[in-house]
Amino acid sequence: MSRLRSLTARLVLVAVALVALVSILIAGATVLAMRAYLTAQLDDRVASAAESLEHDSQRPGPGPQFGNLGPGALIVGFQNGERVGFVLREGFADPEPLSSAQVQQILASDDDARSLEVSGHGTFRVRSIGAGEGRGIVGLPAADVDDSVQQLLTVVVLLALGGIACAGVAGLVVVRRQLAPLREVAATAHRVAELPLAAGEIEMTERVPGRLTDERSEVGQVGSALNAMLDHVEDSLAQRHRSELQVRQFVADASHELRTPLATIAGYTELARRRPETSGTALDKVETESARMTGLVEDLLLLARLDAGRPLERDTVDLSRLLLEAVDDARVVDRDRSWRLALPDEPLVVAGDEARLHQVVSNLLANARKHTPPGSTITVTGTPEGFSVHDDGPGFAPELVPHAFERFTRGDAARTRGGAGLGLSLVEAIVAAHGGSVALASSPGDTTVTVRLASTSA
DSSP: OOGGGSHHHHHHHHHHHHHHHHHHHHHHHHHHHHHHHHHHHHHHHHHHHHHHHHHHHHSSSSOOOOTTTOTTOEEEEEETTEEEEEEOOGGGOSOEEOOHHHHHHHHTSOTTOOEEEETTTEEEEEEEESOGGGOEEEEEESHHHHHHHHHHHHHHHHHHHHHHHHHHHHHHHHHHHHHHHHHHHHHHHHHHHTSOOSSSOOOOOOOOOGGGOOTTSHHHHHHHHHHHHHHHHHHHHHHHHHHHHHHHHHHHHHHHHHHHHHHHHHHHHHHHHHOGGGHHHHHHHHHHHHHHHHHHHHHHHHHHHHHTTOOOOOEEEEHHHHHHHHHHHHHHHOOSSEEEEEOOSSOOEEEEOHHHHHHHHHHHHHHHHHTSOTTOEEEEEEETTEEEEEEOSOOOOTTTGGGTTSTTOOSOTTOOSOOOSOHHHHHHHHHHHTTOEEEEEEETTEEEEEEEOTTOBO
């Protein structure tokens, strides 16, 4: 029963069943056609014999001649004024008489009867001669027809059984050969299933061979779909591995960033305890480090909330006014650089969280201020798609550009220039929460951060 569950067994069984059905139909039609043909021939012989006997009985001279009837023929008629019947023997000598009961049985049949069963003598194909009281019966045995049909039926059944057996063997060979590519595809899937995918960097090189990925065939469609799935799984596992590495790096960087102000606070607290006269300086330093640590924790919490998909406020924000205020603030804070603002004549209006969008602009301007020398020009340009921040400073290192928006990414590996490296990652997370995107293009003397915001309207 379990073997019938396989696709090979089911296909072979269906093929054999179809061959058997066709064989039965052909055999039945052949036997029926042959029986009808032989029966029609016998009926023609009976009709010819009946006409001959009827013609002989009407002409003067000797009685009817039975030579054209053959042995085993049935005749019922009048002889010496009596109803008699007999069956001709071989050589036409001493015909076998029929009993009066048999004669009555034969004469009692309908005039249109074609087949007649005579007890003790078998079945005859018969025909009436004359009518009324002078009615007689002539018949020829149907045994030869039955024997021929039986022999034909035996031959046809044997041929059908042989054909079914051959169809089963051939079907098994053909189906197994046709399904061999499918088994190869399944073997690939099994090899992939045996790979350790739980953790670490996964190298998934198993693929269905190209010759089994032609989508014009069903097996090719399965192979192509499996390869596409494996590609997707490989990309997902690689992304998961990168995420795991980023989480480890994130934890390490966060621990380092938090440890520094905590160590500073602990040190100055211990200094103030031992030397009370330095308590004022110690408290100032503790307050500074506490503020730094508070800002870092708030940034981390904001990133965590954004990662969790918590929705931001969705109000109408005047982006033109927001950019103008941010650039004015930057001019007040930093007079060593040239701050420029370019806005279209129509006001820029977006739907979003004004406080978070202000944080995006402030972070980008602060980042430009930190990483450009005095005298640099920083230009903010508003567009119907969002805005951009351009500076003519030294720009990002080429190896840093692909990772600029990752958390705790800083060009200063020694961590001596301040900041936790969360500014650009916050920019990307906030913009993504608004349904927008951020892009960075950087080369010496030409660095541009482009922010595209969804739902920006003029």
